[in-house]
Amino acid sequence: MGIELGVRPYQRRFVSPLQTAHGLWSWREGLLVRLRDSLGRVSYGEIAPIPWFGSESLEEALQFCIAQNGEWRGETIPERLSATQFGLGCALAELAEAGCLTGKEPAIVDVCGLLPAGEAALDLASQRLAQGHRTLKWKIAVQAIADEIRWLDQLVKALPPDAHLRLDANGGLSLAQAEQWLMACDRINTDPQTAAIEHLEQPLPSDQLLAMQDLGRRYQTAIALDESVATLAQLEKCRAQGWRGVVVVKPAIAGSPQRLQAFCQTYRPRLVFSSAFETGVGRRAALAVASRCSSACSAALGFGTQGWFTDDWDTLTPAELWDRLQ
Ligand SMILES: [Mg+2]
Incomplete structure (x- = not known):
């Protein structure tokens, strides 16, 4: 058994819809992915496409993940799936580093x-x-x-x-x-x-x-x-x-x-x-x-951008958020 890949779609609503050059944006939709290796170590990643900004659509990202059939075998992620490359790339790196990206957010100056x-x-x-x-x-x-x-x-x-x-x-x-x-x-x-x-x-x-x-x-x-x-x-x-x-x-x-x-x-x-x-x-x-x-x-x-959504997700850990989406 290789690395188990789970995927869960999410939808969250903006407190006030955002005005973009492409109309009003009311719901942010994306995917959370979870990887689990044979040692039981877990990592999370997020695929958050913005298709009108040049990434793939949510549908394309979801199709790619579903096509993996629940297992990550190291397939090359096509260049046009840029948000998928990021989400899975980060989850894989985190798994490889055995969780050193989890925990607190890096300190930010401004x-x-x-x-x-x-x-x-x-x-x-x-x-x-x-x-x-x-x-x-x-x-x-x-x-x-x-x-x-x-x-x-x-x-x-x-x-x-x-x-x-x-x-x-x-x-x-x-x-x-x-x-x-x-x-x-x-x-x-x-x-x-x-x-x-x-x-x-x-x-x-x-x-x-x-x-x-x-x-x-x-x-x-x-x-x-x-x-x-x-x-x-x-x-x-x-x-x-x-x-x-x-x-x-x-x-x-x-x-x-x-x-x-x-x-x-x-x-x-x-x-x-x-x-x-x-x-x-x-x-x-x-x-x-x-x-x-x-x-x-x-x-x-x-x-x-925290506090721009109607939910309390900013207070949850990745594992808690994953559980919330089932
Ligand atoms: Mg800008």
């Missing part, structure tokens, strides 16, 4: 707090600061640009000068709008008395890498790629095409954790690690990968 899109960010900002966040992230390209830039100015004035703000357009801007935003960011960033804009995340759609490189040369405020580098294969491609700026990496959908680590060690890219709204199982594994790549990563981690 976690980025999320703000809701639109004017609501102004109300929530003080709450996020009170929770200890010094880096906040705000979704833009959701409402009229003139309104959003006006709210940005108000938001920056309301934040302490040592705070940092990340703006995330999710690829939703035109070139002219991106220029308007970058002008506003550069104007804000020339004032040392106010909070700084750390970066503008994915201003243009993911296929417009050259245009974003050009923007990066013309404005002071950094541009970070996110949707353009959802998977390791895309990350490698952007690097080959000359991108040396900031990249946002969501380990849960990037692919093999070992390959991601090797990439980071070889090229030392400017990384911001980010959540894919996974459960504690995927979160712990993603943070472990982030901390192993930490020499390349000094920016606040984008993992401020």
Whole structure:
């Protein structure tokens, strides 16, 4: 008998549906996997796909797991199943290390707090600061640009000068709008008395890498790629095409954790690690990968997602959560 593979689907509801460039996101769906070896040692992993971000669909991940017939025989996981590569890759590594990834989450210096899109960010900002966040992230390209830039100015004035703000357009801007935003960011960033804009995340759609490189040369405020580098294969491609700026990496959908680590060690890219709204199982594994790549990563981690769901799963151990799903 090899390694026993169990898989259990989960569904969890967001307290408030998230506004994404692809509509409202109300339920986070994914899979927990459990491996058990012949010595009875157990490890858990999470497959948390975001298909509109470039990973496989939940259905494809589930099909792959079901096709294993309850036993892991070391089959190669196809590249397009990037979330499956991560979930099973972490569970296998944990089993091999006999559980050294379990236990507490790695210590985190700074976690980025999320703000809701639109004017609501102004109300929530003080709450996020009170929770200890010094880096906040705000979704833009959701409402009229003139309104959003006006709210940005108000938001920056309301934040302490040592705070940092990340703006995330999710690829939703035109070139002219991106220029308007970058002008506003550069104007804000020339004032040392106010909070700084750390970066503008994915201003243009993911296929417009050259245009974003050009923007990066013309404005002071950094541009970070996110949707353009959802998977390791895309990350490698952007690097080959000359991108040396900031990249946002969501380990849960990037692919093999070992390959991601090797990439980071070889090229030392400017990384911001980010959540894919996974459960504690995927979160712990993603943070472990982030901390192993930490020499390349000094920016606040984008993992401020606890408390976004209606359930109490954040308080459960992997084993408790697994039992809850049966
Ligand atoms: Mg983003």
